[in-house]
Amino acid sequence: MKDVKHILLPVVVLLICSCAGDVKIVGDTGEEPDIFPDYKEVTIPVNIAPLNFVLNDVEGADTRLFIEGAQQRIVVKGDDGSFDIPLRKWKKLLEKAQGEKLTLTIARKYNDGWKTLRPFTISVVADKVDPYIAYRLIAPGYIVWKKMGIYQRCVEDFTQSPIFENKLTTYNCVNCHMFRSRNPERIIFHARNRHGGMVYADKNKIEKLNTKTDKTITPLVYGFWHPTSDYVAFSTNQTRLVNFMHNENYMEVYDFESDVVVYNTVTHEIMSCPQLSSSKAFETFPAFSPDGKSLYFCSADSVAPMPERYLETHYSLCRIDFDAATGTFGNHVDTLYNARQTKMSVSFPRISPDGRYLCFTLHKYGNFSIWQRDADLCMIDLSTGQMQMLDDVNSQQSESYHSWSSNNRWMVFSSRRVDGLYTRPFFTYIDKQGNAHKPFMLPQRNPRKFYSELMYSYNIPEFIEGKVTLSQQAIARYMRNTEPERVVYKE
Secondary structure, eight states, rough: HHHHHHHGGGGGEEEETTOOOOEEEEOOOOOOOOOSSSSTTTTEEEEOOOOOOOEOTTTOOOEEEEEETTEEEEEEEEEETTEEOOHHHHHHHHTTTTEEEEEEEEEEEEEEEEEEEEOOEEEEESOOSSEEEEEEEEOTTTSSSOEEEEEEEETTSSSEEEEEEEEGGGGGGGEEEEEGGGOOOOEEEEESSOOEEEEESSSSEEEEEEOTTTTSSSSOEEEEEESEEEEEEEEEEEEEEESOOOOOOSSEEEEEEEEEEEETTTTTTEOOOGGSSSSSEEEEEEEEOOSSSSSEEEEEOSSSSSSGGGOOOEEEEEEEEETTTTTTTEEEEEEOOOOOHHHEEEEEEEEESSEEEEEEEESSSSOOOOOTTTEOOOOOOOTTEEEEEOOTTOOOOOOOOOOOOOTSSSEEEEEEETTTSSSSEEEEEEEOOBBOOOOOOOOOOOOHHHHHHOOOOOEEEESSSSOOOHHHHHHHHHHOOOEEOEEEEOO
């Protein structure tokens, strides 16, 4: 039947009415459309912004896009191969197409008339995505930079706004933003150099803290909020950064020392235990479980000398009990992924809010997966212990930092798959069976212009459940005019 269909279709003349006039389709080329971003056969949430895209290599040609589903149709006139889908029509179509597929057909005008390219589909699911993501925008080299900032983007439209920009504090480094359970009203981030300190801000107060103590290696670094109490887990790392001239991985960051600690935001106390601060191991990347009773982290045997043996460091995925009521740790450490056996390395463990799935980045060595081309996303079903590589998500370039949505159905993650240099945010749907669907890149109004002109990488994409309304000017004034308050180490 398929062969008969392709024989008959070119001789069928279709009349499609659009706001741009009548377009008579005289045939079907059968060609696969070459589009950017690649939105073919992806799964999207009902509340996502229009998936505008570009048809490549059609400069100057007349084009049309027909989107059909749920007995609705949107017709979009191409602008040099670029399709800007009307927001209101798109939202109305998605609302009616929940649980169904949209069919997208591109038509191009040739010398002998209008012909269609091979159609593709997009699946629409009723599971909404959190309306905002937060991220840092930074030059990809991490060494030579001036302007950077932490921003938020409404994924239901194309609106981006700053959470904090470093131009307000003499262009110092700002990084490692985190929110308590995706709550936009409570944020922590780090500021380095002038006006430096760990910044805590909510709707009632602002604090700037000096988190270096006599018992900790460095100020606090990678963090994760406890879901229900006033604790935040951090690593404290002495690291080095190296750029390579002749290596497929352009950059490497490695540990000289690292421990994991827990900070109390009310008492301003830091605490740890021997299992998290061993001189014989590098501990890093902590993450609390959704019930707050477990602390996951990555741990590698400390090797010497460094950096000569950095290729031999392999981080296991570990877990220790935590009692928020008493602020105490368990005595036993469980190993969920044993790097000593696999000679692979784990970074960025993140657990779905329902506690079922744990996703992490798996790579050949070390803990700086952001620049390792082989870095891929891997997921463990914590109810069964079964582990799977997310093959439908991973690419030939680095997949690294990731964050879960509040309803467990979506992950946003960083990927360099577009050009191998810049990280871009991608979304993947995790269905109820734990299957990860083909991801799609963060939509933009004009993706060709936006992504070709943006000279910054998206760093640490985090879902948040609403817009951050904290005043960055008030935070900046506090940072400029206040000395950091010291925290203490609790024995």
